[in-house]
Amino acid sequence: MRILYVIGKYITFPGAFLRAFWEHLACLLFGLPVELIGYLRADEMCGHIEHILPQKAATAYFSATAPGFMGLVTGLPLTVFGIINLRFLGTAPADSVLLFAVYVLILYIGISVMCCLHPQFEVAQNLWDITLEKLRSKQTKSVVGGVFMFLPALFTYVGAVLERFSVPVLIWAVGTVLIFVL
Amino acid sequence: MKSNKDINPKDNTKKKGASKPEEEVLTDPCTRCGKHNCVDDTEFCEECLVEMLNTRVPVLGWFAGAVSLVLAVVAIVASVFLFSPSILSIRAEKAVRHKNWNDAVFYYDQMDTTLEDFRNLIIWEEGSPEPFLRRFFKLGANTHAKMFEAYSKMHGPITAVQNLGINDKTPLIQTERAKPYWEQYKRIENTFNLLYNSGRVPEEDTYEASIKFIEEYEKRDDVDKVYTAYQKYAMAAVYYDQPIEESIKWIKECDKNAKAYGTDYTWLYYYDYADLLNKIGKPAEALALVDELIADNRNNFNAYMQKTDILLGNGRVDEAEKFVNSLIDEFGNYNETTEMQLKVARCKGEYDKVMLLGDSLLANYAASPETYRQLALMYLAQGDYKSAFEYIDNGFAYANMLNQEEGTGVDMDKIMEICFICAKLYEKHGQPTDAEMLKIVEIFYMFPEDYKTTPEGEAVISGEKEAKEFLTQGDYDLV
Numbered sequence: 001m002r003i004l005y006v007i008g009k010y011i012t013f014p015g016a017f018l019r020a021f022w023e024h025l026a027c028l029l030f031g032l033p034v035e036l037i038g039y040l041r042a043d044e045m046c047g048h049i050e051h052i053l054p055q056k057a058a059t060a061y062f063s064a065t066a067p068g069f070m071g072l073v074t075g076l077p078l079t080v081f082g083i084i085n086l087r088f089l090g091t092a093p094a095d096s097v098l099l100f101a102v103y104v105l106i107l108y109i110g111i112s113v114m115c116c117l118h119p120q121f122e123v124a125q126n127l128w129d130i131t132l133e134k135l136r137s138k139q140t141k142s143v144v145g146g147v148f149m150f151l152p153a154l155f156t157y158v159g160a161v162l163e164r165f166s167v168p169v170l171i172w173a174v175g176t177v178l179i180f181v182l
Numbered sequence: 183m184k185s186n187k188d189i190n191p192k193d194n195t196k197k198k199g200a201s202k203p204e205e206e207v208l209t210d211p212c213t214r215c216g217k218h219n220c221v222d223d224t225e226f227c228e229e230c231l232v233e234m235l236n237t238r239v240p241v242l243g244w245f246a247g248a249v250s251l252v253l254a255v256v257a258i259v260a261s262v263f264l265f266s267p268s269i270l271s272i273r274a275e276k277a278v279r280h281k282n283w284n285d286a287v288f289y290y291d292q293m294d295t296t297l298e299d300f301r302n303l304i305i306w307e308e309g310s311p312e313p314f315l316r317r318f319f320k321l322g323a324n325t326h327a328k329m330f331e332a333y334s335k336m337h338g339p340i341t342a343v344q345n346l347g348i349n350d351k352t353p354l355i356q357t358e359r360a361k362p363y364w365e366q367y368k369r370i371e372n373t374f375n376l377l378y379n380s381g382r383v384p385e386e387d388t389y390e391a392s393i394k395f396i397e398e399y400e401k402r403d404d405v406d407k408v409y410t411a412y413q414k415y416a417m418a419a420v421y422y423d424q425p426i427e428e429s430i431k432w433i434k435e436c437d438k439n440a441k442a443y444g445t446d447y448t449w450l451y452y453y454d455y456a457d458l459l460n461k462i463g464k465p466a467e468a469l470a471l472v473d474e475l476i477a478d479n480r481n482n483f484n485a486y487m488q489k490t491d492i493l494l495g496n497g498r499v500d501e502a503e504k505f506v507n508s509l510i511d512e513f514g515n516y517n518e519t520t521e522m523q524l525k526v527a528r529c530k531g532e533y534d535k536v537m538l539l540g541d542s543l544l545a546n547y548a549a550s551p552e553t554y555r556q557l558a559l560m561y562l563a564q565g566d567y568k569s570a571f572e573y574i575d576n577g578f579a580y581a582n583m584l585n586q587e588e589g590t591g592v593d594m595d596k597i598m599e600i601c602f603i604c605a606k607l608y609e610k611h612g613q614p615t616d617a618e619m620l621k622i623v624e625i626f627y628m629f630p631e632d633y634k635t636t637p638e639g640e641a642v643i644s645g646e647k648e649a650k651e652f653l654t655q656g657d658y659d660l661v
Contacts (some may be wrong), residue, residue, distance in 0.1 A: 016245075017242075018246055018247065021239065024239050027237075028219065030198065033231050033234030073254060080257065081256075085322070089264065089271070090323060090325030091323070094354070164332070
């Protein structure tokens with residue numbers, strides 16, 4: 001499982017590196033002590049920053065989702081741009097090898113970022129636990145907060161579980177092939 | 183990862199003053215350094231926490247983050263511009279999947295125009311980095327090849343190459359999709375140049391000499407054998423005294439050679455092939471060929487019109503009517519479908535409807551020789567030779583204009599035959615004015631003195647039969 005994860009992260013290393021960067025930035029922003037820096041490591045922390053798990057709901061929420069949001073904001077346009085140029089406008093090496101290579105690179109970076117949107121499993125688990133705790137709370141304010149957090153927390157949790165097995169890499173690989181074949 | 187409820191080492195004033203390592207008694211050592219006691223509710227000492235809160239982001243991280251943001255902004259702006267061409271591309275591909283080549287050509291054209299507009303927006307002044315930027319808003323070779331394919335399927339590769347301005351330097355010709363069409367074009371172009379730019383012309387003194395001339399070149403490997411066979415067929419048509427079997431022989435050779443190439447040549451000879459088969463009394467085989475054309479291109483209105491003509495020419499008027507109605511249901515009212523409706527109505531003798539449809543067609547597009555011809559035929563069937571002559575005269579003028587200006591494939595033979603018949607009948611039975619007489623003489627001048635038109639036409643001219651007998655009772659046409 002760990003091997004699968006590391007392979008997935010190495011295949012999508014630009015995304016893993018950027019993910020770690022956004023996580024690192026989020027830790028500094030939200031005052032989370034970082035235990036170990038190492039963006040691309042050959043273990044389950046590859047593409048993540050080892051930091052102390054926050055217990056405050058807001059910190060847990062934003063530190064878990066903000067790096068993913070930044071990934072989405074940068075990765076999605078690059079992916080769309082690459083697909084538009086290579087698939088719909090049909091740029092080929094015959095046009096210009098350099099231009100074609102640039103578009104392929106942009107698409108690859110975009111997809112690799114999209115493959116690394118989710119936090120490490122423990123972080124997602126922490127957010128999920130906090131959300132459930134809030135939902136079970138007897139205070140109305142907490143329950144309302146839990147309701148708002150529920151969907152992003154669930155998305156983050158499921159995404160993190162899938163990312164442990166490099167499933168997003170597989171999904172994006174198959175999806176990209178289908179986009180170009182169909 | 184460790185959890186931490188309230189990480190705030192600076193607030194921990196109690197331990198701050200008494201944190202000299204040598205004096206400290208390690209009751210709860212830091213899990214990171216092991217040299218100091220942990221801050222309350224954490225697993226780290228104060229020094230470690232301060233250090234952990236002030237880690238430095240690597241320069242490469244800042245660089246990658248900044249680059250990704252800049253790229254994303256550029257990608258968003260470009261994607262907004264390219265969104266509409268992308269939708270057009272999707273629609274074009276959908277049309278291609280349904281073999282609606284006409285729609286595909288339309289969407290690809292729109293896509294190209296939209297991109298051209300964007301490219302023009304980029305040029306803001308002389309000397310702008312336009313040549314560099316223009317590279318980014320244009321059809322790539324793959325999509326351009328699809329456009330070329332759609333054009334080739336609609337009009338054949340020769341027209342496609344001319345319309346799209348493709349040459350040896352156009353990138354699309356290197357793509358696998360475009361190769362068969364481009365190679366076919368090059369073969370035909372080479373053959374054409376050999377035959378027509380050789381200093382001699384294929385139309386030698388006699389038919390046999392012309393065929394021999396073409397066959398001399400046919401031995402070469404770089405010559406397109408389908409095209410040469412088609413040229414021989416054309417020679418059989420040029421020399422009117424040739425029996426129809428001669429034409430069929432060459433068209434069959436076209437078919438055989440096309441199969442050997444394995445490339446689509448239906449655009450070149452299938453319409454003629456179907457026409458010939460119909461002429462020799464094999465309408466079923468002719469219809470099979472036309473159906474093949476339709477199966478390969480659902481927007482092929484030329485094939486639809488030919489099918490209608492074959493059905494009408496064989497007296498299958500009801501079938502033709504049903505067929506035309508099904509086309510109107512599927513495509514709506516196009517000029518082509520209205521023209522087919524008009525032909526059906528003429529065959530059925532519904533002249534009011536013919537006039538109505540004819541007027542609407544001419545109002546939409548006045549330069550329609552076939553509409554004039556059909557209206558002339560209607561007046562012939564009614565014995566109104568003056569009107570028939572006027573209409574066919576107009577049709578002839580437009581046909582000439584179209585052939586000269588646009589080089590479109592108007593069937594001049596058909597127009598001229600009806601022109602000849604109308605002129606003969608009007609001269610014989612009408613009272614042409616001097617100006618009309620001049621026109622009639624001009625028309626006769628285009629034909630040899632002893633010229634005989636079709637047997638149907640001759641029968642009508644001689645008065646043996648009335649035009650109506652042919653035009654409404656099965657034969658459909660006088661040509």
